[in-house]
Amino acid sequence: MRVEFDDVTVTLGGRDVVRQASLIVESGTMVGLVGPNGSGKSSLLRTLYRALKPRQGTVALDGQDVRRLSGRQAARAVAVMLQDPPTDFDLSVHETVLLGRAPHRASFGRDTPEDVRIVDEAMRRAEITDLGDRMVATLSGGQRQRVMLARALAQESPVLVLDEPSNHLDISHQHELMSTVRSLGRTVLAALHDLNLATQYCDRVVVLAAGRIVADGPPARVFTPDLIRTVFGVDVRVLGDTDDPVFAFRRLDVPSTSAESSVRS
Known part of the structure; x- marks a missing residue:
């Protein structure tokens, strides 16, 4: 499914947090939205799943304005994994993942054997099969994040939105999540802080600063030292070859001998 943002501006508290994006x-591509805190990447994504209404502009799925879809239609089209999983769920893990099937059921309809099969497969892919009977509120942050991934997978929507999906996850599960999402063949938009994760898994990156899109293209071409210095305020060394770069960062005001890091993510 094709996603289009056309001249989108979002205003919050009297301030434009997204500007003419x-x-x-x-369809089928994985795009990373990157930028410093407050750059507008999460706000732009929220217009796609209708949590925010643009002050101007439109967001469309295969040419249809998302604001004109019913709630059920929108949920069938777009699944969302938020950066901070809720902690107040009075549900088990299995019950929570089953919520992903709600857009596909008739009102008050029962779970079908097909629903259960899809949920079981989603839990397997998210590596939470052994947590099925646990209450979500008792889980660690990383475990809850994987539950939310399973729920999004169970929704089977052609578009998947990830807002800081690696929050709370250790390095191994960060890569497992990104690899799983990339293997789905769905249209994926992910707000990411980790430029190395974006480089390794995204077909394309979109860089935002102060609410505006300032760069767009393949990660290896977009993530130049000049752009990273300007947008993120850090120096960078590019390691590896040009097709598979790894970035090592240090603050501009800290000597490289004490502050440089180069973790492959």
């Missing part, structure tokens, strides 16, 4: 994401 235009972006097309072709």
